[in-house]
Amino acid sequence: MKKCMFVLLILSLFLTGCWDRRELNELGITLAIGIDKVEDEYQVTAQVVVPSEISAKTSTGRSPVTLFQANGETVYEALRKITKNSPRKIYPGHLRTLVLGEDLAEEGIAESLDFLSRDWELRSDFFVVIAKDMTAGEVLNVTTTIENIPANHMFNTLKTSEAFWAATNGFLLDELIANLTIDGKEAVLTGILVTGEKMGSSKQNVESITPSAQIKYDELAVFKKDKLVGWLTERQSRGYNGIVNEVQKTVTAISCPEKGKATLEIIQFDSKIKGKINKGKPEVDVNIKVKGNVGEVECQINLNDQETIVRLEKNTENKLEEIYNMTIETVQKQFKSDIFGFGEAIHRSNPKEWKKIKKQWDEEFPEMTANVKVDVKIVHTGTEGNSFLDEIEVK
Template sequence: MIRKMRFILFFLFMLLLMTGCWNRRELNDLAIAGAIGIDEAGDQVRVTIQVVNPGEIAKKGGSLRSPVTTYSEQADTGFEALRKLTTIVPRKIYLAHIRVIIIGESLARKGIGPDLELFYRDQELRPDFYVLVAKKTTAENTLRVLTSMDRIPAESLFHSLDTSEKVWAPTSTVNMGELVRGFEGKGKAYVLTGIQVKGDREIGGTSQNVSTSSPPTTLQLSSLSVFRGDKLIGWLDEEESKGYSYITDKVKSTVGYVSCSNGGKVVVEIMRSKAEFKWKTDSIAVRVRVEANAAAQQCKLDLTDPQTISELEKKLSEKIEAIMKKTIFEAQHNMHADIFGFGEAIYRSDPHKWNQLKHNWNDTFSELPVQFDVKATLRYTGTTNKSYLNEIKE
């Protein structure tokens, strides 16, 4: 028995010695990509990668070298273009740390499905990177812009989108896994946030862009792009994008205002929003509940008066409903695209009804009645109930 136990322990010890990372790669052998751009190039695909320069990131002092380098190549397929990049990139391209993939608008209108499939299938990538659309420009131009606050532009874009969705609302984070579910939805179209290059594109890729307190070129998140199938069909404006976020329960916080009856505005901060929609026999019922704070008072009002608070709540409810109705109108009558998932709601509630509607869903969606039930509540009026504006005499 003792001899047998010794053999087992010896065997386990040898296993520990023999274990290792069979596919281990040395950092010095890798070019770590933080972002990928995909563009149309005639009949070919142009792929751009933004590679991190580890030595420059580690330096604490100033440096004349850029913290990232962008490389571009084109081929008949995206996979070929990626491999072709090895002719100009001195190391093996490592994609496991990708933060964003940007699609040029021209390619997006042609169709993104075939060129994105690779990045969903590749076992090296986690499908948690965000997907964006370069508005009125190429993905390559976008990735060449250097950013000042985050030395790695890919990280800057990732965190900007995260923050903007949480506190602004017209933008929406969509990762690769969510995008694939959008492809597979019941009659559902989907949205992706846009990204714009503001300013001089030539300067944006130079050290001049990060050596001043007011960068001449910036990257700005835009409104939402609308896709049906795998093709870009149009853009929502900023207000319509916010309406989409309200309807789909994506508003975490945002800011707006309501007009005062005597002129001026009360600025409100939305602190909580809860939305849901259901299929009700022959229409979609959207229910939204919002809690808000009075963030700033730009008119003469007594916020200690319950009647005043009630009027502001009514106006805020009506304004949110109007924003959502504008979004619904755009989606139904101009886009003819169910970006909200109403088809999924019908399928979950009444699969038999969905089977009747799904074959002509885009036309049916365009005529689908939508009912709203919106209630906003003002919870907090700040550190004072009375503004000094009430004491200012004309």
């Protein structure tokens, strides 16, 4: 009998509940967090789901999310202080988007990221973006269409944009921290802003065909260490993503052999950066291979002629090389921040030489040579041969 009791006692140890178990109705499910710097304090804005409004049975037509905001000496403190006006503890385990204010980014983002990288409740599969010309709190205070939860709208829009348009890039927290800490590479983040009226929090904002305020992704923000030092243009953002091999699919307008424009849909993209030391100086080769389809023709050309295809390919190569060279030169001279990872490429190819120049890389990077070579192949010309515009011209 005693032996049976002892066995039951041991088994009972494995039947205890989870030590960190919490009821769902005790948590404020937070899908987006904004962090701003207000004077000497952090201001944290949490976009929290309203459970009754995301259920078809209990919805009353009110906003599916609400905002809570608090200030603190640290991010963690501010987040906890939200409980002063929130009936539930903020739970960021399902976070989709982290928005950092531009003022905070200019001062430095590293300290504000420590809590987010350390908290065991947080997964790292959320995007980090920079609020441009406004606070993070203002970005989170806008209602959205199609996706009625703004955090999901922001997440899915960036995911779609980076897949089909080469000017944006979705960086996860782990990727951002890696870029902030790795030798020979600086970080970039995609910008986010509100167009139209700055405050679009009312229900009326999504009741019209064209909302008065809309969330939009902008160009890439350039960092030096953990501080924001400037913004790329859209053209330069496309150039950056091409150089670092972050293009999935996109389109680009090119000049026809004589006059007019055509559009090439890029369906396959591969960029390789190889570092080397040439005559004692660091140098990189950027070799890019592109495959694409003719997606649009606004000129009179014969697509059945192989020579025409070759000229289109050459025009595309020249345009892309111009964009990439211009992007590199601008970043070297204006920002002096190695966002391309050229230093990392030198390190991979020649660790001994990198060790010698590592401490002087801020001076070496703006003067180094980058050799860009683009090879373009047009695979298909679409379902049509020559454009019907030819027939209109001869009428």
